[in-house]
Amino acid sequence: MFKLLPITLLYFIFSSLNAQSQKKTLQAKPTTENIIIDGRFNEEIWKTAAVASDFIMFEPDNGKPISPDKKTEVKILYDNNAIYISALLYDDEPDKIQKEITNRDIFGVSDHFSVYINGFNDGQQDFRFFVSAAGVQMDCIATEDFEDFSWDAIWDSQVTLTEFGWTVEMKIPYAALRFSKADKQIWGLNFMREIKRDVQKYTWNRIDTKIGAVIPQAGILQGIENIKTPTRLFLIPYSSAYYQQSAIGSGITLKAGLDIKYGINDSFTLDAILVPDFGQTKFDNAILYLEPFEQQLEENRPFFTEGTDLFNKGGLFYSRRIGGGSTTELLLDNQEEITNYPSTVNLLNAVKISGRTEKGLGIGFLNAVTEKTKATILNNDTGQIRKEVIEPLTNYNLFVVDQRFNQNSSVSFINANTTRNGDFRDANTSALLFDLNTKANTYSLYGDFKYSSIKTTEDYDGFKTEIGFAKTSGKYRYGFSGKYVSENYDINDLGINFYSNYHNAYANGSYRIVNPTKLFNTFRINQYVNFEIDNTSGKLQTGAFGTETKATTLNNDALEFVVEFSPLKTYDFYEPREYGKYVFLPEKVFAAVNFTSNDNNPFTLVLQPSFTKYNEKNRNVYGLYISPKYRFNDRLSITYILDYFNKTNDRGWVDSDPTGIIFAERSRETAQNDFTGKYAINNRMTVNLTARYYWSYSKNHKFLTLQNSGYLTPNNTYAQNKDRNFNSWNFDLSYSWWFAPGSEISVLYRNFGIERTDMVEKDLSANLKNIFNSDLTNVLSISIRYFIDYNVIKNKF
Template structure:
């Protein structure tokens, strides 16, 4: 068996190498000479108004001759759509003035919320204060004046949850439009050297043609875009001011439901302190997440928890370092209590908390001039208790279901050769008393050739759980990839031990397996007569359970994605599971498994050009299984209409149907019970926006989710993983789950970093085992089931110490 597995892995690698030979596009790309721009030192006040009327703008060096990188890579910009950019600096920050030439009738400028690109033209500045080709601070402005900012790395892509405080204004002119920006040094990171040399690229999107340009040429033949920046010189002997910022907030909530009306007020503060030029401390005191976006809860019939998005700003902003190794799942902090309640005679749980309050949190992150990144994140949650009542005597007692707990993440990330890194990550959870503690450590490496043509990466992760019975486990991975040219490939292997468990501060669903995987892809680098872009992709994976040697995953997938000359996107894909595999998680019992039949599925998608006022997305799919009458099908349909640059609405309909699905139901004293069932899901959503200006918007988000499972007959799981009919089991295990959410908000960024937010929210969640297949009746029943209404107002104000000290 081991020889077979090794031969499969070797065949993947050998076929990959053969596939890439004798192709003229696979020659190693040359490293083109980088463009340079010198920033102008100034000592005068600058008004950020989009006019560029200060005299120094006329003398500053120009960055010109932008080059297209999508879709027609390498094509120069047209003279009538040229771009001219100048950069200056003082001790407070850098200043950017950009002129974009374009016919007025072709300029698109939809007003959106921050970090939402919408249908607009854009200009951006990509800065790397260490010039190490590994992390950009990207600050972008739309033609409507909306700001977008992100941290970009090769490993994680663009992270738009990061928000900086900077200034920008735009103006439309006779020749096109202008952007003027001030980027305080506090918004970015750089070394403490007297003479600064930064990585710089400048970005422009000409939206009506869906063309993207860069000042320093980006060769899409090379996978690493961050390595292809130009150079910003001239910044010398700067003395940045103290980086100390206070963001106090106050909020009020009125909550009404069937139990009555409750009014609460909260206040607190975020603090940001620049320890030095490179490192920053972020602290949150008395946090308030009451206006956080709602979770899209679902009917979860599988063996694993639903993974939820993080919507709390503190845990999303600037956390790229802490995501190294995928060991940190921030929703663990403040999630449901981990402890159980032991009930005595005639006792029942009267009140069980669903969340844990966060007492405080802080993070320190930055990078030295030698490329060493250091990150520390710490959070403390309070002791949480459930209330138990004796139904005969009425006596009540409290039970600790989550003790005082400390969560910690520590990261060291050493970059070298401008495109490689070695990292150490540690996560630790310490709980008061007899509750379990957990510690996870990992070593990771990411090595790239000098020309960014090949990659070798891997990791080793080790966990220790201190509980009633201690557990130690590990996970190791090796990965190799060709990262340039039209033809690319990658492959690797993974081994995960039986006791690998990172779920106290991370999230991991499966363990006790080993696998091999490979990917092959082809793309065009320039448009053809039919396509602006065209991409073929093929993936395959084989996975074996460690104890039994049984195959628990074996699949192949292929896809084609393209964009036509009208800028409509479309694609098709196929998923193939060609052999019987075995699922060791559905039975919810150690050592037991259930077989999964062979299957084949396919999908298509179509997304029309969003530049048009009306656009539509459509994505149907189906799967067929080699088992009884089992199949799955469904579709996503989402039309959208842009009434004007201010007003926009979109509707989403998601319908899914699983026929003769085989799923776990119960575990009796003698048997594991499965069911043959039909599962239907219908999800409706509406999103809307009305933008008064680039800093003030009304936003609508509505979601009604309904899913039900109807039992056809029961089955007993046999020792060999197959089933036999069960006519003795009589419990009703039908499921009927509904979730309703309605958010209407008003957001006003009245100053950089300062915001007023007004939110009206109503929501309800209802679960029952009574089936009713009428969608309107179910909605009415849900809204009548203790609908919760919340009205809240929150104000936060950004205070710069350097200005505040003058107030005194």
């Protein structure tokens, strides 16, 4: 194998394979006219601009030319402020154009037109701008691995429905793009049109789906010359007011702050938040969590979701660490109790700098500071109150350097650092990543090396490394990889990682169709094998063989079937909650089916039953996910989701006492109910409803003691009540109005509560009654954000 490695590397370096067809070229035309964005193209300059046409189907029938009755023509103008795009989208049945009104960045059931722009023409990253036939905007930063729709740019668009189809007019300021300082610009460019009722997508420059990479298959935009871009400085002041009422009392809170976006140059942008306010972000889903690891939460704060593609490289950044709860354990005397333990740590400020040069060098820097936080402790004998630091003043720092080359390859370095004031724990992690692809995007060689260092009462270091090879094009594809994670590898001060101290081998092979058949529009089958072995004991912790099949029918219903076999005995090294201990896991088989109906229909359904069978008597897991949705019209829709699990004879940790580690054989049942509704007044004003009721219980039947062999034996002396019953309720009713580009008024009414008990109640109506009789909290908030462009102010004065 090692003799072949130099040959493989030479192949990557000197490969001259190029399977791409001749790229189309479009000339942008300069203009001095004032272009009014109204979707009508009344300005004379549009008549003389070059036309991009002859679109080719991307999916499902890849390579098929667009029909004449769906002809699409696109033109581009430019001046010193922005580029302007006009699109004529012909349709022989204009009354069938889908045009559901949704929130920003939600595609919905609509036709769409989009432009993909790569200002460096390096085949690595697109800035993508979408407009639906209802006039709703969507935008993202896209790499081959990820589309980041949390990124929001400020741009203008307008659509018009006509007798021949529909039109789109767009103005994309240079501030929303990144490109070189060259006098003559050459950009990567592609347009995409989606005809929703037919579930078809077309692109201007053909994208061959037999090739794994999409971005390098863009066309070329030329003609933009000698532009003088304006200063990129944007201020977003905001003000919020909150009224909160609960059984404890009520009160009013006023907040104000400022977001700043500044273009350091044409490549790099600085984002900063001063006195942040995240009071209207989506609520976290509280659950009954009995796992050996912490619950991983979604990030809903805009600053940490927008434009963070660089910072997510290497998986070292879990942004919920910043401003999350403290994990400090307090030492209390027998007569003491904690009367106040803050659930979160206040974020004082945060700043990030990110961008990419014309030579493909991406740089990202993020820094955040959280405040010193204390818990309150009461001495019940003396009445004395003391404060104890649970989280010191903390600085979080992330630095990323990512060099792209040959349009589709990259090498990256990442450093994540957490520094706490005083004698608290500090941490540092560094990583080196590489992703090398042949010019024709047919093969990929990838890998990484990560090293963590923890400074605490007993310092320790650890590392993780991985290497993989994959065929990434054609109908038949395959890949294999190997991984080693040392015992003390720990990135959990700024990242999140659950498993360590193992080595892994993985391989897969897949087949797919690239054009429809008599049965399917799309079809893909993937088979894989995955082994993980504990480094210390040599015992198997994962041994799985799986098959995944995905297809869409000719009626555009989606089907998926997954089956995974674990035919070997394995061991769980984490459930015992004690270093060096492990528990035996029996053989098992898992199967799941997913059916998703064509969302062009007013009524749609997602149905996902699943089943896990263990090689133990009556030990099973039953799962059901069902989500019906009804779209009354283009403005109003409602969705219901039931996510249900039932675990029979489940086995898990409940306690550790002087007699040993105690497990329980138990029944677990979970039912999460979500109801969402949306009413769109227009494409900038919506009313949204989100309600969630979650109920879960764990009922122990008998207790067991973990033996050193990893097996469990009956324990007839343990008698503590470790049953759990958990109810959680969330209700959000919001109104949002984007009254100007980048400017929003939002009103939110929020009602929530949690009920925990060790008395299991299996009657659903009784649980509902209990949660609504608990201490529900009500919050009414109003927030105003206003986008200010420095150039507009400058021009006025």
